[in-house]
Amino acid sequence: MPVPIGKFLPAVGECMLLTSPAFKPTTFCRRVAFFSCSATLKSRAIYRDDESDWNDPEEYRRRRKTEWKRRQGGQSFLDHLIINVRGGKGGDGCAAFHREKWVPFGPPSGGNGGRGGDVYILPTSELTTLSSVAKRVRADNGGNGMGEWQNGKNGAPLIIRVPLGTIVRQLSRDDPRRAKDEWEAEKESLDGLDADERKAKMRDKRWVHYPRASESNVERDTFKEAEQVLLKQERERRIARRMKELDEPIYLDLDHEEVVEIAPDAPLGQPRKGDFGHLIASGGVGGVGNPHFLSQENRSPKFATRGHEGERVTLSLELKLLADIGLVGFPNAGKSTLLRALTGGRAKTAVAGYAFTTLNPVVGVVRVAEDGTFEGGLSRHGMIHDETIVEEQEQKERMERGELADALTRNQASQIEADQKGYSSGHRFDLMERFRFTIADNPGLISKASENVGLGHSFLRSMERSLALVYVVDFSVPEPWEQLAVLREELEQYQPGMSRKARMVIANKADLMGADGDPESVVEAKEKLRRLEEFVKENMSEEGRMEVIPVSAKFSQNLQKVVGLMMSFVQEARDKNDS
Numbered sequence: 001m002p003v004p005i006g007k008f009l010p011a012v013g014e015c016m017l018l019t020s021p022a023f024k025p026t027t028f029c030r031r032v033a034f035f036s037c038s039a040t041l042k043s044r045a046i047y048r049d050d051e052s053d054w055n056d057p058e059e060y061r062r063r064r065k066t067e068w069k070r071r072q073g074g075q076s077f078l079d080h081l082i083i084n085v086r087g088g089k090g091g092d093g094c095a096a097f098h099r100e101k102w103v104p105f106g107p108p109s110g111g112n113g114g115r116g117g118d119v120y121i122l123p124t125s126e127l128t129t130l131s132s133v134a135k136r137v138r139a140d141n142g143g144n145g146m147g148e149w150q151n152g153k154n155g156a157p158l159i160i161r162v163p164l165g166t167i168v169r170q171l172s173r174d175d176p177r178r179a180k181d182e183w184e185a186e187k188e189s190l191d192g193l194d195a196d197e198r199k200a201k202m203r204d205k206r207w208v209h210y211p212r213a214s215e216s217n218v219e220r221d222t223f224k225e226a227e228q229v230l231l232k233q234e235r236e237r238r239i240a241r242r243m244k245e246l247d248e249p250i251y252l253d254l255d256h257e258e259v260v261e262i263a264p265d266a267p268l269g270q271p272r273k274g275d276f277g278h279l280i281a282s283g284g285v286g287g288v289g290n291p292h293f294l295s296q297e298n299r300s301p302k303f304a305t306r307g308h309e310g311e312r313v314t315l316s317l318e319l320k321l322l323a324d325i326g327l328v329g330f331p332n333a334g335k336s337t338l339l340r341a342l343t344g345g346r347a348k349t350a351v352a353g354y355a356f357t358t359l360n361p362v363v364g365v366v367r368v369a370e371d372g373t374f375e376g377g378l379s380r381h382g383m384i385h386d387e388t389i390v391e392e393q394e395q396k397e398r399m400e401r402g403e404l405a406d407a408l409t410r411n412q413a414s415q416i417e418a419d420q421k422g423y424s425s426g427h428r429f430d431l432m433e434r435f436r437f438t439i440a441d442n443p444g445l446i447s448k449a450s451e452n453v454g455l456g457h458s459f460l461r462s463m464e465r466s467l468a469l470v471y472v473v474d475f476s477v478p479e480p481w482e483q484l485a486v487l488r489e490e491l492e493q494y495q496p497g498m499s500r501k502a503r504m505v506i507a508n509k510a511d512l513m514g515a516d517g518d519p520e521s522v523v524e525a526k527e528k529l530r531r532l533e534e535f536v537k538e539n540m541s542e543e544g545r546m547e548v549i550p551v552s553a554k555f556s557q558n559l560q561k562v563v564g565l566m567m568s569f570v571q572e573a574r575d576k577n578d579s
């Protein structure tokens, strides 16, 4: 039997909620009132710092998590990551002399150190998020040289795999998030030491001495000369590196998978160019063994050099999310609930009555049939999208009552639905599907987000590539248009012109309007909708005509229209991009 929810949505031409015969309208309405009330109260408590209950351990934990996220400044969103990369250190050269029977004073025979491993970055279609990328990456060190002219082995190259659509940028020197390079790190380690200690430490880092020869070595002219040469080369290397960082910092837009094709007639052993992707940090060169310092003046050099440190770079990785539509709204406006409703509960995004429940953008897929029916609207179980904790509790209770033992599987339920309606969700929808698009649910945006209030606004990066944006406002607050003005302002603060991408305003939680059945509150709700529409018309005309749609995400009401409009925005933008 169809049951109307509230009085307002039916009044604006909304459909009825179809329920199973076992459904009890009275309990249902009581539950609606209870949860919506608690949601509003809770959200207010979190908004105002002074009112929040710091003694509640659960709330305290949540606030700390949100605060941590905010301090990360967007670094810990899945689509943005800062990583420190280090090439492997070169292996040390060896100071040794050849010894064999009847040859007591053989020639110097220390081998050279191996090269440190290089670090490469490789785009691959096998990944879709940056979550598997480590924040600290370090390639293998080269092996040390050994006696009898044995050179150390080279460190293995290390490949960082990233999803297609990743932008790699090297952080500039003045960026506080950049890790120190090898010279800065050394300088820091010398802080607080006197001149002699510094010199000794610096030497120790660069030279390997034959056993018990270190003191005599440093007195010798040949060593002093070699040290001068080494320091000069190092200075030149440092200047060259810094110039390179300044003139051509790493910037890679990894949009295409690299297919390495080697000509069939290529000679054997030809290096497989591009196999590893793009070189981003080279490993340090290995140190040289003591034969390198053999000269007329020094017939038995008792020193060798250590391997160079590998290059250190700090990279910002940014994955351009490929969601067609981005939801923008205040915390608690119901963005996550809306995404769940549109995807029939398939998008796993947490819903709760406190601010900043969503900490990372989440993408869901909306599938639409020829006649405009969307998959989310078919799901019998997904009709009511309650808070995650409530759903879990219900599930638990059902399990304890043993109801789930006889419950139909998703496929069985789908089969019954298909028989009844001709349509069903899941794999069966594949046959009907004619159009699909993706929607990104985002963390809440609040006033002064551009000044890093709330979670800041760095997550908006994930919406830069969206084809269209949709505002979601909480229609049950006294003046929803105020939210709209703030959202628009914050989008502009993030990127001038970004608010022009907005195409529609969703006035969510419309079920709360006129829920008491009082005709006066229905009139009030209609008036509020009119004022919201007027506000949009007067203040947001730059974006073109924007529809204001009252919906109830929680009860999946009026979503058909929303899907229809979203589909047309996406289609239009795709056509434009193609032409």
Ligand SMILES: Nc1nc2c(ncn2[C@@H]2O[C@H](COP(=O)(O)OP(=O)(O)OP(=O)(O)O)[C@@H](O)[C@H]2O)c(=O)[nH]1
Pocket (backbone or CB within 6 Å): 036, 039, 329, 330, 331, 332, 333, 334, 335, 336, 337, 338, 350, 351, 352, 353, 354, 355, 356, 357, 358, 359, 385, 386, 387, 442, 443, 444, 445, 508, 509, 510, 511, 512, 551, 552, 553, 554, 555
């Ligand atoms: N009555 C009613 N409540 C809703 C509706 N949509 C969402 N809610 C409730 O509003 C609260 C917030 O919902 P969320 O979906 O977590 O809101 P959000 O915008 O994702 O919030 P953040 O992730 O914090 O930005 C929850 O208690 C929901 O149950 C709706 O249409 N009607």
Ligand SMILES: [Mg+2]
Pocket (backbone or CB within 6 Å): 335, 336, 337, 350, 351, 357, 358, 441, 442, 443
């Ligand atoms: Mg959310």
